Structure formats: C-alpha cells, structure tokens
Amino acid sequence: MNKIQKQRLAWRTGFFLLFILAPVLDLFRFDLEKNHFILLTYPWTLGIDAFKSGDIGAMEMALNMGLRFFLPLALIVGVGIWVAWKWGRLYCGWLCPHFSVVETINHFMRKASGKLSIWDREPLPEKQADGTCIPVNRKWWWPTVLVILGFSFLWAVVLITYLLPPKEIYYNLFHLSLTRNQALFIGVATFLFIIEFTVARHLFCRFGCVIGLAQSLVWMGNKKALVVGFDRARSTQCAECDASCEHACPMRLKPRSIKRKMFTCTQCMQCVEACEKVHENDPRPPLLHMLSEQCALDVSLRDFGLKPNIPSDCFPPIHHSEAEKQD
Incomplete structure (x- = not known):
C-alpha cells in the first residue's frame, strides 16, 4: 500500500466513523419527533411553527429560509460541483461510507471466489504481475456472508438513528425492546441491504446513487x-x-x-x-x-x-x- 492509499484508508475510516457517530453525538440528524434538523447539537429550524403562531414576522421567516435553507444548500451543491468538476468522484473514492463497504466486500468475495462480484464470468488470477497474491478458498464464504450481514444490519441501525433519537434506538436494541415500527424498519432495511451488498453494490454505485451519478x-x-x-x-x-x-x-x-x-x-x-x-x-x-x-x-x-x-x-x-x- 503506497502513501496515497494509506491516506485514502485514513480518510475513509474517519468518515465511516463519522457516519456512524454523527447522530449519536448530535452532529447531524433529522429528528422526526421534533420535525427539525439538529446540527452540531443545536436545533436547526426554519421557524415555520413560530411563523404560524405569530411569534415571528414574514421578514424574519424569509431571513430564516435564506440563511438556514437556501444558503447552506447552495454552498453544499456549489462545493460539490466544483470538486466534481476538477477531480470527479473524489467523494466516492475517498469518503463515501457505501463505497468503503463495496471495497471491503470485494476483498472478502475475491478470497472466497476469485471474483469481485458474483456476476463476473471469470475469476481473477491468484498471482498477479503487481505482486498481489490472493489464493481462493471457499472457506472465506463464511466470513464474506458475516461481513455482508454485519454491514447490512449496521447500516439499517445507523439510518434509523438519523431519524429517531439514537439513545432510544440503541437502548431498545440492547435490551431487545424495539417498538414494532423500529423493528420493522431495521428488519426490512437489513434485508434490502443484504440484497444490495450481495448482488447489486456495483450497480448501485454506477447508476443508483444520485450523488455519484451527479459527480x-x-x-x-x-x-x-x-x-x-x-x-x-x-x-x-x-x-x-x-x-x-x-x-x-x-x-x-x-x-x-x-x-x-x-x-x-x-x-x-x-x-x-x-x-x-x-x-x-x-x-x-x-x-x-x-x-x-x-x-x-x-x-x-x-x-x-x-x-x-x-x-x-x-x-x-x-x-x-x-x-x-x-x-
């Protein structure tokens, strides 16, 4: 692994941890119960309820919309377009938590089958001119399946913490006391991610991810x-x-x-x-x-x-x- 790949690994690992911990630390999430975003532990509201109740006027409401919605949106989209214009899918290769999962599953699947995807026709050579040596052993299918199941469950749990209070979700999960809707969300999401990570992860990156496609x-x-x-x-x-x-x-x-x-x-x-x-x-x-x-x-x-x-x-x-x- 050269210097660039070590740097990329550090960036990917750091961003993946941020993806998991952001809702837990209230760095960024949308609270469905309170119906507003939370950013850096503070509520990020547009003031719609206050405007309806007459607590703020039309001018203050318009100012909130400009500073808290249109300006951040323009900055995110603008920076994203500028980065993609100069460097392409830099976010995908260096930060995206989904692509980190893709690369990890690729690694395990290649050890189990010699292929990066079950759809590949021919396995890759075990020994390559670049010094790579990855012997194929079907015993690696067990770790591969566990990695797919683990990532699928993790993603389902993390996604729901972006919508509902993380402390409640992790407490209920630890004590096996999830509500019906919480269990249904995690169960269905885990099932869908298992399918995607197993048979369609490359297809999703290529054509299913709006952010990647836009880049x-x-x-x-x-x-x-x-x-x-x-x-x-x-x-x-x-x-x-x-x-x-x-x-x-x-x-x-x-x-x-x-x-x-x-x-x-x-x-x-x-x-x-x-x-x-x-x-x-x-x-x-x-x-x-x-x-x-x-x-x-x-x-x-x-x-x-x-x-x-x-x-x-x-x-x-x-x-x-x-x-x-x-x-």
Missing part, C-alpha cells in the same frame, strides 16, 4: 479534469503485464480506455498503484498516471475520435540506456 456527469463535462492517463506511446509494454490495473479497480473498469468508458471512476487510484508495483523493479516508468489540464485531453477528447497534441511532459520520459540494460 460523474459534472466530471464528464470538464475535458481537463483529473483522470487516469495511459502512456499510449508505450502501449506494447502492456503485453508484458496481466492487466493488474484492471484487477485492482474496485469498480471493475478498464483504466487504459477512454474517459467515457471510465464514467464511474471513483479516483481511488488503485490502478495507478498496481501499475507502479508492476514497474517496481523496472527502470522504465509506469504507464498509468493521474493527468489533468492539457494532459487530460488525450483521454477525454478520444471520446470523439480526436487525437489532440499532448504536451511532451505529461508522462515521464524513458531513459533508453536504462531500458537497454534491462533488456
């Missing part, structure tokens, strides 16, 4: 956005590899293809790391790099059959003397 659409609109670039001038060198970059992709994409076919790239950069490992003892530089601005056009504009002039410094030069020594 992809914005990213596709910027031809100079950050993207995985492939040094096409040395494409013959890929014949020496076993497509380790494709095997490393948790979304099962082909990093050497055009941008349109990488529509759901989460910018996790695991393909780049795999390529670096393949070339770890090779004097020639890796063929995959993260590119932006003019360098990104080679990947973006090829969607339209164009072959733009790419700056010569987009990819590190190969030192022929070293390559000859290697040969």
